[in-house]
Amino acid sequence: LPLVDHTEGQLFLNDTFKIIMEEVLCKGTDIKHKVCEWKEPKELALLLDLELRATGEPQHRLLQRVQDVAKYSIKTSHPRFMNQQFGGVDYHALAGRFLTEALNTNLYTYEVAPVFVLMEAEVLRGLRQLVGWTEGDGLFCPGGSASNMYAMNIARYQHFPEVKSQGLCGLPRLNIFTSSDSHYSVKKGAAFLGIGTDNVIIVEVDEGGRMIPDDLDEKITLAKSQGAVPFFVSCTSGTTVRGAFDPLDLIADVCEKHKLWMHVDAAWGGSVLFSKQHSHLLKGVYRANSVSWNPHKMLVAGLQCSALLLQDTTDLLRKCHSANATYLFQQDKFYDLNLDVGDKSVQCSRKVDCLKLWLMWKAVGSIGFAERVDKAFNQARYLVEQMKKREGFHLLQEPEFVNVCFWFIPPSMRGKEGMADYQDRLAKVAPVIKERMMKQGTMMVGYQPLGNKVNFFRMVVFSPLLTQKDMDFFLDEIERLGKDL
Amino acid sequence: LPLVDHTEGQLFLNDTFKIIMEEVLCKGTDIKHKVCEWKEPKELALLLDLELRATGEPQHRLLQRVQDVAKYSIKTSHPRFMNQQFGGVDYHALAGRFLTEALNTNLYTYEVAPVFVLMEAEVLRGLRQLVGWTEGDGLFCPGGSASNMYAMNIARYQHFPEVKSQGLCGLPRLNIFTSSDSHYSVKKGAAFLGIGTDNVIIVEVDEGGRMIPDDLDEKITLAKSQGAVPFFVSCTSGTTVRGAFDPLDLIADVCEKHKLWMHVDAAWGGSVLFSKQHSHLLKGVYRANSVSWNPHKMLVAGLQCSALLLQDTTDLLRKCHSANATYLFQQDKFYDLNLDVGDKSVQCSRKVDCLKLWLMWKAVGSIGFAERVDKAFNQARYLVEQMKKREGFHLLQEPEFVNVCFWFIPPSMRGKEGMADYQDRLAKVAPVIKERMMKQGTMMVGYQPLGNKVNFFRMVVFSPLLTQKDMDFFLDEIERLGKDL
Numbered sequence: 001l002p003l004v005d006h007t008e009g010q011l012f013l014n015d016t017f018k019i020i021m022e023e024v025l026c027k028g029t030d031i032k033h034k035v036c037e038w039k040e041p042k043e044l045a046l047l048l049d050l051e052l053r054a055t056g057e058p059q060h061r062l063l064q065r066v067q068d069v070a071k072y073s074i075k076t077s078h079p080r081f082m083n084q085q086f087g088g089v090d091y092h093a094l095a096g097r098f099l100t101e102a103l104n105t106n107l108y109t110y111e112v113a114p115v116f117v118l119m120e121a122e123v124l125r126g127l128r129q130l131v132g133w134t135e136g137d138g139l140f141c142p143g144g145s146a147s148n149m150y151a152m153n154i155a156r157y158q159h160f161p162e163v164k165s166q167g168l169c170g171l172p173r174l175n176i177f178t179s180s181d182s183h184y185s186v187k188k189g190a191a192f193l194g195i196g197t198d199n200v201i202i203v204e205v206d207e208g209g210r211m212i213p214d215d216l217d218e219k220i221t222l223a224k225s226q227g228a229v230p231f232f233v234s235c236t237s238g239t240t241v242r243g244a245f246d247p248l249d250l251i252a253d254v255c256e257k258h259k260l261w262m263h264v265d266a267a268w269g270g271s272v273l274f275s276k277q278h279s280h281l282l283k284g285v286y287r288a289n290s291v292s293w294n295p296h297k298m299l300v301a302g303l304q305c306s307a308l309l310l311q312d313t314t315d316l317l318r319k320c321h322s323a324n325a326t327y328l329f330q331q332d333k334f335y336d337l338n339l340d341v342g343d344k345s346v347q348c349s350r351k352v353d354c355l356k357l358w359l360m361w362k363a364v365g366s367i368g369f370a371e372r373v374d375k376a377f378n379q380a381r382y383l384v385e386q387m388k389k390r391e392g393f394h395l396l397q398e399p400e401f402v403n404v405c406f407w408f409i410p411p412s413m414r415g416k417e418g419m420a421d422y423q424d425r426l427a428k429v430a431p432v433i434k435e436r437m438m439k440q441g442t443m444m445v446g447y448q449p450l451g452n453k454v455n456f457f458r459m460v461v462f463s464p465l466l467t468q469k470d471m472d473f474f475l476d477e478i479e480r481l482g483k484d485l
Numbered sequence: 486l487p488l489v490d491h492t493e494g495q496l497f498l499n500d501t502f503k504i505i506m507e508e509v510l511c512k513g514t515d516i517k518h519k520v521c522e523w524k525e526p527k528e529l530a531l532l533l534d535l536e537l538r539a540t541g542e543p544q545h546r547l548l549q550r551v552q553d554v555a556k557y558s559i560k561t562s563h564p565r566f567m568n569q570q571f572g573g574v575d576y577h578a579l580a581g582r583f584l585t586e587a588l589n590t591n592l593y594t595y596e597v598a599p600v601f602v603l604m605e606a607e608v609l610r611g612l613r614q615l616v617g618w619t620e621g622d623g624l625f626c627p628g629g630s631a632s633n634m635y636a637m638n639i640a641r642y643q644h645f646p647e648v649k650s651q652g653l654c655g656l657p658r659l660n661i662f663t664s665s666d667s668h669y670s671v672k673k674g675a676a677f678l679g680i681g682t683d684n685v686i687i688v689e690v691d692e693g694g695r696m697i698p699d700d701l702d703e704k705i706t707l708a709k710s711q712g713a714v715p716f717f718v719s720c721t722s723g724t725t726v727r728g729a730f731d732p733l734d735l736i737a738d739v740c741e742k743h744k745l746w747m748h749v750d751a752a753w754g755g756s757v758l759f760s761k762q763h764s765h766l767l768k769g770v771y772r773a774n775s776v777s778w779n780p781h782k783m784l785v786a787g788l789q790c791s792a793l794l795l796q797d798t799t800d801l802l803r804k805c806h807s808a809n810a811t812y813l814f815q816q817d818k819f820y821d822l823n824l825d826v827g828d829k830s831v832q833c834s835r836k837v838d839c840l841k842l843w844l845m846w847k848a849v850g851s852i853g854f855a856e857r858v859d860k861a862f863n864q865a866r867y868l869v870e871q872m873k874k875r876e877g878f879h880l881l882q883e884p885e886f887v888n889v890c891f892w893f894i895p896p897s898m899r900g901k902e903g904m905a906d907y908q909d910r911l912a913k914v915a916p917v918i919k920e921r922m923m924k925q926g927t928m929m930v931g932y933q934p935l936g937n938k939v940n941f942f943r944m945v946v947f948s949p950l951l952t953q954k955d956m957d958f959f960l961d962e963i964e965r966l967g968k969d970l
Contacts, residue, residue, distance in 0.1 A: 006950070009576025010510055016580035017502050024587040025495055036599075041824060044599055050607040052843070056850040062577065065847060066584060069840065073588045073600045086591060086834070091494025092547065094586060095501035099551060101582040102509040103558045104787050106571060111923065114521075114529055115558045122535040142627035142789075143834040153677055167681025168653040184808040188831045191806075192638055194679025196652025241812050296834070302589050304627075304836050321676070323669040327726050327933035327943070332913075334920040339526060346673045349571070349628040349781070351789050351836075355554065358537070362550060365541040428817075435819040438596065448812035458812070465491070 012059055016066050023067065028075035029089065029465075031473075034441030035078040037071060044072060079463070079470045080443035085268055085297040088463025092363040093301045096356035107140075107350045108342025109328060110335055117339050120354040126361065127293060128309050130273040132286030137310040137317045139344050140353040144267035145185035147292035147308040148234065150317075150346075152176065152189050154290065154310070155232045155261030157320035164320065168194050175223045176200045178234040179211035180451070181244060183265055186234050199228070208400060209244030211235060217254045232261045237282050238269020241450055241458055243401030245269060249284030256287075264288045267306065269401060271298035274366060275373040281400070286311075298376065298402075298462045299369060301357045317344045376402045376462040383461060383471045390475060392482075396456055404459040408433065408478050410485035427454035429485055436481045443477055497544055501551050508552065513560035514574065514950075516958075519926030520563040522556060529557060564948070564955045565928035570753055570782040573948025577848040578786045581841035592625075592835045593813060593827025595820055602824050605839040611846065612778060613794050615758040617771030622795040622802045624829050625838040629752035630670035632777035632793040633719065635802075635831075637661065637674050639795070640717045640746030640774065642805035649805065653679050660708045661685045663719040664696035665936070666729060668750055671719050684713070693885060694729030696720060702739045717746045722767050723754020726935055726943055727881070728888030730754060734769030741772075749773045752791065754886060756783035759851060760858040766885070771796075783861065783887075783947045784854060786842045802829045861887045861947040868946060868956045875960060877967075881941055889944040893918065893963050895970035912939035914970055921966045928962055 027033045039047065048068055057065075075081060077089035105113045107120065124138040141147040156163055160171060168174070174195050178186045180202050187197045201223060204215040220230045233255050235246040248264060255262040264285055270293030272278045273285070285291060289311055296305035310317060322343040329340050342350065361369070380402040387393035387406060392414060396405035410429060416422060430447035437443050447457045459474065512518045524532065533553055542550075560566060562574035590598045592605065609623040626632040641648055645656060653659070659680050663671045665687050672682045686708060689700045705715045718740050720731040733749060740747040749770055755778030757763045758770070770776065774796055781790035795802060807828040814825050827835065846854070865887040872878035872891060877899060881890035895914060901907060915932035922928050932942045944959065 006510070006514055006576075009574075009579075010506060013510070013576050013580050013583070014506070016583060020584055020587045021495060021499070024584070025491070025498070029491055039599065041595065041599070041603060041821065045603050048600065048603065050604055050843070052607065052611040052846045052851065054851045056848050056853050062844065062848055065844065066580065069584060069600055070588070074590055074597050076589050076597070083597060084591065086589065089494075089589070091491075091498050094494075095498050095551065097586040098498070098501060098583055099505055099509070099554060101579060101586060101787065102505045103555070104561050104571065104574070105559055106569065106788060110526065111929070112559050112561070112568060114524065114526070115533065115554055118526060118530050118533065119535055122537065126537040142631075142836070143832045145831060145833045146627075149677075149831070156679075163679065163681065164676045165681050165683045167658070167675070167684055168679040169656065169658045169681070169684075171654065173652070173654045183833070184810040185831075185833055188806065188808050190652070191649045192634075192831050193677065194641075194648065194653040196648065196650050196654070197808075198650045199652055199654075294834075302586065303591060303834055306834075321673065323673050323682075325669040326935070327931065330916070330933060330940075332916045332940070334916065334923075336526065346630060346634070346670075346677050347628045348630045348668070348670055349779075349788055349791075351627070358535070359547065359550065361537045363541050363547055366537065366539045368541050431815070431817045431819065438819075444596070446812065448815060450811070455815075455817070 012062070015063050019063065019066050019070060023070040024075070025077070025089070029077050029079065031079055035080045035444055036074045036438055036441045038439045038441060039072060047072065074444070079466055080473070082459050082474065083444040083446050085460050085462070086303055088300045088465060090300040090360050090464070093356040093360040096359035097302050100352045100355050105352060107352050108340065108348065110339035113352065116352045116354060117341055119358050123354045123358050124307060124309065127307050131291055131309055133311050135313045137312055139308050139317065141306050141308050142351070143304050144183070144265065144292050144294045144306045145188060147267070147306045148185045148263070148265055149189035149192060150308050151263040151290040151292065152193055152232055154316050154320050155263065156193070158261065158316060159231045173228045174199060175228040175230040176232045176234065177203055177216055177219060177230065179203045179205050179236060179246060181205050181209045181239040181242060182234060182236045183240050183267070205244070208397060209239050209242040211246040211251060213247060213250040213254050216251060220254070220258050220260070230258060230260055232263060234263045234265055237264055237266035237285065238401055240268065241403065241448060242397065242405055243268070243399060243403030245281040245400060248282060248287065252284050252287035262288045264291045267292050267294040268297050271295065271369070272373055274369040276370065277374055278377055295357045298373065299357070299360070300463060301360060305353045305357055321346050372464045375464065379466060379471065380404055380461040382468055383459065386471060386475055392479065393475070396453065402461045404461060405456050407456045408482050410482045412485065423454050429482060430455040430457055432485060433478060433481045437477065443474065497547070500548050504548065504551050504555060508555040509560070510562070510574070514562050514564065516564060520565045520929055521559045521923055521926045523924045523926060524557060532557065559929070564951055565958070567944050567959065568929040568931050570945050570947070571788055573785045573950060575785040575845050575949070578841040578845040581844035582787050585837045585840050590837060592837050593825065593833065595824035598837065601837045601839060602826055604843050605826070608839045608843050609792060609794065612792050616776055616794055618796050620798050622797055624793050624802065626791050626793050627836070628789050629668070629750065629777050629779045629791045630673060632752070632791045633670045633748070633750055634674035634677060635793050636748040636775040636777065637678055637717055639801050639805050640748065641678070643746065643801060644716045658713045659684060660713040660715040661717045661719065662688055662701055662704060662715065664688045664690050664721060664731060666690050666694040666724040666727060667719060667721045668725050668752070690729070693882060694724050694727040696731040696736060698732060698735040698739050701736060705739070705743050705745070715743060715745055717748060719748045719750055722749055722751035722770065723886055725753065726888065726933060727890055728753070728884060728886030730766040730885060733767060733772065737769050737772035747773045749776045752777050752779040753782050756780065756854070757858055759854040761855065762859055763862055780842045783858065784842070784845070785948060786845060790838045790842055806831050857949045860949065864951060864953070864956065865889055865946040867953055868944065871956060871960055877964065878960070881938065887946045889946060890941050892941045893967050895967045897970065908939050914967060915940040915942055917970060918963060918966045922962065928959065
């Protein structure tokens with residue numbers, strides 16, 4: 001007899017679903033409940049009794065464990081979770097995710113994923129249309145870093161197809177260009193692909209955090225003069241910290257001049273393309289060769305949902321990554337082999353990441369997404385205006401996007417900007433407020449230094465269920481937590 | 486007002502859950518229902534109405550879509566899905582996956598994933614113990630190919646730490662060694678990492694598909710004499726097609742002799758370590774430097790669940806992959822920064838893949854897993870015995886694992902092995918039977934050629950809910966579908 005039969009198993013799943021509904025989705029999104037139940041690691045380990053043992057446990061004990069996991073996990077769907085760009089919840093997306101898990105298939109061949117092979121193609125087509133491409137290629141990847149790495153590898157393959165078989169050995173030094181405010185995945189990717197982090201040339205940004213095209217042009221020329229081979233420019237649409245948008249049109253001119261692959265890391269900002277009002281921020285994106293776009297961020301599709309989009313129509317993606325495994329991609333199948341998309345990927349097993357986005361898109365339509373994006377901009381604007389009405393909130397800069405970066409100046413420090421240790425003291429404010437908010441569980445927001453700017457908060461405003469009341473609470477709470485500092 | 490509020494959203498989720506229960510988990514595991522509802526791609530696209538439009542749709546229409554996606558998707562939990570190593574269902578794992586989706590967090594810092602940072606460490610510890618390591622490191626990766634690539638990159642970093650910053654340019658040619666029966670991800674990884682597929686040296690296998698250590702030794706010596714730098718041997722425990730186990734102890738001797746990194750791709754076979762009776766197949770695995778192990782295969786944890794395990798205790802994983810992003814891994818946090826595991830990964834966002842395995846492990850215990858593994862071996866044995874009792878089933882070889890590879894010889898071809906076109910005709914049998922089974926929806930099993938062996942079926946027997954009746958049905962059905970060929 002099996003250890004668990006279908007009936008018993010389905011009963012357990014049903015009970016788990018009830019706990020999820022109650023603890024994660026009702027209480028977990030209710031402002032009367034905490035966003036986190038902070039425990040020190042040692043205490044939490046004891047509470048969870050994590051140890052894996054020889055014998056199994058009865059169902060009621062396991063349900064208690066489900067309850068505990070829910071209880072001590074961060075409520076990322078809570079209106080007061082503003083810590084990162086994956087907060088909030090979309091129920092249609094979540095329904096798509098549950099269905100994905102239950103169907104448990106693998107997006108590599110039409111025979112095991114007929115619905116999802118067709119669906120992924122359609123979703124990628126929809127995203128590409130917003131970029132401005134009627135044709136092209138693409139793939140969902142396990143996160144934006146992977147999408148960026150894919151772009152890098154495909155660009156390298158286009159410049160030097162022999163790299164696939166012969167490797168980099170014997171080739172000249174390759175150079176990648178990206179701004180100082182770009183995401184760290186560009187460097188991680190360069191290291192992983194054997195290009196090396198020193199070969200990622202950092203381009204300067206303007207006061208708003210946008211790449212300076214003239215500096216890019218100069219650094220490309222300099223790199224060439226030093227014997228390197230520039231091949232890839234990674235622009236950013238929506239930088240992680242400040243939410244800046246690189247001037248794509250001007251960068252495209254530089255890339256065309258030097259014949260470099262232009263990649264746009266729009267993991268965060270890509271969703272702005274839905275909005276007629278704000279899509280100008282990505283003006284010129286259609287001139288890129290590739291775009292990374294994470295609907296798990298601003299569109300609240302849920303982790304993971306990252307699309308790599310390509311303008312290419314010459315099957316570069318497959319040529320670059322294929323290995324033609326005969327056990328999976330048999331050539332004597334009874335259907336069109338182009339539907340076996342697995343060989344476009346460097347993964348073998350690949351999760352289905354398109355259904356959640358597709359179902360959500362069907363539910364709200366492109367217009368609905370546009371409204372959400374516009375609303376997020378408005379909310380950010382509201383937050384900025386409220387900050388300006390209060391003492392103690394100093395904006396890092398006027399936001400270009402929905403990242404609102406600011407210092408909170410505690411009452412004791414106000415008007416004392418001239419003091420010698422002012423910056424040192426200011427640097428310590430955000431970490432203390434952060435510790436307090438987490439230990440009290442009232443909200444979560446991130447902070448970081450940037451260049452010579454000491455620790456400041458970064459509020460990201462995008463969850464469709466966020467209200468002005470939540471913004472007001474946020475400001476009140478920062479004041480409350482920092483008033484004695 | 487938001488487009489969807491919590492109440493309406495939760496109602497939709499609840500209705501979706503009912504459809505999942507009914508269509509995917511009840512009908513989808515019931516042998517009275519089909520394993521697949523085959524449609525030609527064009528017809529399926531029309532049925533699904535995939536197009537993404539400007540306006541949203543009403544809830545009842547969306548629920549119909551959920552129903553349609555379920556209807557036309559392959560029922561991988563069905564007892565007659567034997568197409569790949571991710572068939573079957575474990576309800577505790579599935580409960581863990583639903584909870585993971587609902588909690589929607591990111592496994593990079595303790596502050597956003599306190600439960601899962603601790604849980605992942607515990608699960609990895611449990612897996613490492615089975616390998617035979619009391620200490621070590623590791624990470625869950627998005628699939629076995631990614632795990633294998635990680636191992637390759639870490640080994641490269643250990644041999645040449647400067648690769649991280651300087652890249653491969655200027656270094657000698659690096660060589661990787663793996664058997665002809667190993668998974669194609671070794672080549673894909675070598676291409677992606679800039680090493681090149683030509684630098685993957687193929688080691689010969691014996692008649693059972695196991696790497697020949699003497700050939701490995703010779704090829705390493707030869708590579709050195711040709712100026713290459715061997716650094717990495719990827720052994721396989723449970724090859725994809727034949728389920729062969731490379732002789733790890735003998736290979737470890739060769740790796741030690743030449744001071745190479747020994748990696749074991751145990752994506753498929755790793756779970757055998759739970760069984761006292763069968764773990765000898767991986768004898769010597771503790772001597773490896775790294776192991777990839779996919780609990781989403783034999784343990785039915787659900788896609789994706791792939792662990793990379795390392796014997797290393799010098800923090801190689803973090804050193805090799807870290808980028809020290811200040812917006813995420815602030816150095817002035819109020820808790821132990823070692824708990825921020827994100828910088829061990831080349832991903833930024835990383836899905837939580839440990840909860841499903843942890844909850845299942847708690848449910849059945851290590852003993853339960855051992856019983857499942859032993860049962861799978863017994864079922865495979867049963868299948869082999871039944872095949873021997875029937876005419877027309879020719880085993881490729883006696884199985885070492887739960888992969889049962891065989892040719893079906895249709896009645897018209899029996900006793901005619903000497904005919905000139907015998908192999909050509911035999912090669913066409915499996916594709917036709919496959920097409921018929923899919924179009925009738927009665928079952929799914931994979932086939933492939935291997936070297937000079939023409940198309941044969943590969944049955945993988947491991948789902949804990951599989952019965953002897955299912956095996957008997959399988960054989961009857963192959964006979965029924967192929968009797969007129």
